[in-house]
Amino acid sequence: MKYEHLYVVVEHEEGKPVPVSLEMLGEARRLMDGYNKRYSADEKVVAVVLGHGVRGICEEMIHYGADAVVYADSPELKHPRNLVDTKVIAQIALDKAVASRFSKSADFQRPRYMFFAADSPGRQLSSTVMAQLDSGLASDINKLVIEDLEIKHEHKTKGQPVVYERTLEMYRPDFSGFLWTTILCLDNRNPLNLRDYHPQACSIIPGVFAPMERDASRKGVIVDYAPTFDPQDLKVRVLSRKAVKSAVDYDSKKAVVSFGRGIKDAPEQNIRLAAELAREIDAEVGVSLPISKKPYPVSESVSSAYMVPDRVIGTSGRKVMPLLYMAAGISGAMQHIAGMKESGFVIAINPDEDSPMKDECDLFIKGRMEDVIPALIEELRALRPTLEARK
Ligand SMILES: Cc1cc2nc3c(=O)[nH]c(=O)nc-3n(C[C@H](O)[C@H](O)[C@H](O)COP(=O)(O)OP(=O)(O)OC[C@H]3O[C@@H](n4cnc5c(N)ncnc54)[C@H](O)[C@@H]3O)c2cc1C
Incomplete structure (x- = not known):
């Protein structure tokens, strides 16, 4: 043949x-x-x-x-x-x-x-x-x-x-x-x-x-x-080659809080909320691919910290496998799922019950991130003294 x-x-x-x-x-x-x-x-x-x-x-x-x-x-x-x-x-x-x-x-x-x-x-x-x-x-x-x-x-x-x-x-x-x-x-x-x-x-x-x-x-x-x-x-010679380690540390963190285009109604406020939730549980922040293209106007400090390719989870970005993965305002496209499907426990925050993310998570919180995340943060802060006492 x-x-x-x-x-x-x-x-x-x-x-x-x-x-x-x-x-x-x-x-x-x-x-x-x-x-x-x-x-x-x-x-x-x-x-x-x-x-x-x-x-x-x-x-x-x-x-x-x-x-x-x-x-x-x-x-x-x-x-x-x-x-x-x-x-x-x-x-x-x-x-x-x-x-x-x-x-x-x-x-x-x-x-x-x-x-x-x-x-x-x-x-x-x-x-x-x-x-x-x-x-x-x-x-x-x-x-x-x-x-x-x-x-x-x-x-x-x-x-x-x-x-x-x-x-x-x-x-x-x-x-x-x-x-x-x-x-x-x-x-x-x-x-x-x-x-x-x-x-x-x-x-x-x-x-x-x-x-x-x-x-x-x-x-x-x-x-x-x-x-x-x-x-x-x-004629083109490579004299030395050095792998640059990303400043975004997904490997040592036990949790990742990611956000996607669901931030659209109040981008600056919603990104700050996702970042605040991440700080609360000592998580790293991730994003879906469209977010790295800076689709919404936000302040320079928020844009350069979060709307960056280094934070993209998925086939065009990083593969993560934390104990806890939280996806706020992410629909669950297969390219994104490929980057987080080996996470331990997955929580999705989304008002759309038909979102494919629902099939990929262990816990689906139906709601808008601007309502759900502040409630979660409040609850976590209220629980903190009890959790500290158990340590
Ligand atoms: C070759 C190729 C490679 C790709 N690689 C990647 C990749 O590596 N990573 C990646 O992520 N994508 C990748 N993509 C893009 C991917 O196909 C999807 O388009 C993208 O993941 C969708 O991003 P999203 O979930 O943020 O946005 P959308 O699909 O627009 O979803 C937004 C979600 O937010 C929800 N929402 C709306 N309002 C709210 C609110 N107030 N609160 C909470 N939720 C809300 C909506 O119900 C919806 O489910 C790739 C595509 C191609 C073609």
Whole structure:
């Protein structure tokens, strides 16, 4: 077959794969196990690892679901550089000798499917790699299905019904977070405009798929790939790289109080209320993504302290798992939920009982935050002497 296997581009930090890499491998494993059974095939899950001193993580990729790992180890790949990484990943994807190490097929031309992480580096890399490979990309995906689909389309099939076998249906939440779009990357079968689009590729939202249980008995093939570099591409050099630690401390706090667009009726007052509640229970303050875009006018001190990307909870921001998570004026879009669903106990404050947040919380307080939060603070202050006495 011309197109075979599912390639997963692995991200890692300080010698460890980042969680979404293991999640992608887990989903790839599930999909390809179903695929191989259904089509009596033997196509592989192939992890692609770039870096310097990365041989050590290759076995781990197999323990977490890969059949094969192709790794490129070079000082030139020590720090991520989009242009260099793009070209090396594209080289690996098109290399028939590499594929022959884990597959007997003589016809291989390029991967059938490809996964990237939908985080900052992955979003950029996925688009440039797919441009280099001249195929399409569906970004920020949270559900995947492989199906045979009958498609009738003016441009793609010249209006005739055509069955596209083994098509990756890629589901993407829309901007509201409550509706889904299915994205297909289809070859042109229109005789007037024949053209193939493979790999069918997507970037995957961190936190939505479960990794496989680590299985140290799994065996696989590890391929050491020697990339070639164009000296022109190496002109930009990374002299040092330092991870900047966020000043927003979600790790050591036991509670998080988050607010969203429900602040809209009195933004300044409501943000101050949420912050006051957070202080009362020694919590950190979080926000939904739209709040970081500063949608409402508030004072500079409130805006710069709270309406900032660093406080965003969700797929575009931070993942938190405090003992207590309070969501005031947040509707519960899946991108937000992915960032807080592992919290211990969740309280939602919202006047709308139909809000999806109701299904995600342990306690739903029906009401407006400007009414509920002052009452909560008053109650907490009244209880404080009793609580102090119990210590
Ligand atoms: C690629 C992509 C990535 C994204 N990443 C993220 C992410 O990481 N994090 C994230 O949060 N979002 C993310 N989003 C956006 C997400 O889809 C939602 O649009 C967003 O989470 C909604 O924010 P919200 O709940 O604050 O606002 P809304 O959906 O507008 O909800 C406001 C809620 O406030 C309630 N309310 C109204 N008045 C009051 C009141 N007086 N008191 C209390 N409640 C009140 C309403 O009933 C409503 O439920 C992303 C979207 C896309 C497309």
